[in-house]
Amino acid sequence: xxxxxxxxxxxxxxxxxxxxxxxxxxxxxxxxxxxxxxxxxxxxxxxxxxxxxxxxxxxxxxxxxxxxxxxxxxxxxxxxxxxxxxxxxxxxxxxxxxxxxxxxxxxxxxx
Numbered sequence: 001x002x003x004x005x006x007x008x009x010x011x012x013x014x015x016x017x018x019x020x021x022x023x024x025x026x027x028x029x030x031x032x033x034x035x036x037x038x039x040x041x042x043x044x045x046x047x048x049x050x051x052x053x054x055x056x057x058x059x060x061x062x063x064x065x066x067x068x069x070x071x072x073x074x075x076x077x078x079x080x081x082x083x084x085x086x087x088x089x090x091x092x093x094x095x096x097x098x099x100x101x102x103x104x105x106x107x108x109x110x111x
Contacts, residue, residue: 030092031091046071068100076107
């Protein structure tokens with residue numbers, strides 16, 4: 001393989017990873033993808049591996065965490081079906097992580 005071909009493949013790998021992130025099996029993801037407009041808003045996603053469990057629009061403040069926690073409760077049965085070993089938070093503040101973990105504990109989900 002030539003150097004140019006290698007660099008081209010490497011560049012494509014990074015582009016693909018940025019536009020289509022690779023999620024690992026066995027990991028429960030809580031993700032907030034921020035939106036530029038309106039400000040301080042985003043999409044809250046729950047994934048297990050690459051399988052999307054739920055998503056909803058949220059604000060990036062306390063009411064947004066309430067919506068996220070409601071979404072976790074609504075989809076608790078589906079979350080239980082996936083064999084996750086770890087939880088990963090992407091773009092979620094520590095105080096919101098604590099609230100999510102408290103909600104999961106209240107409804108009997110593995111933390």
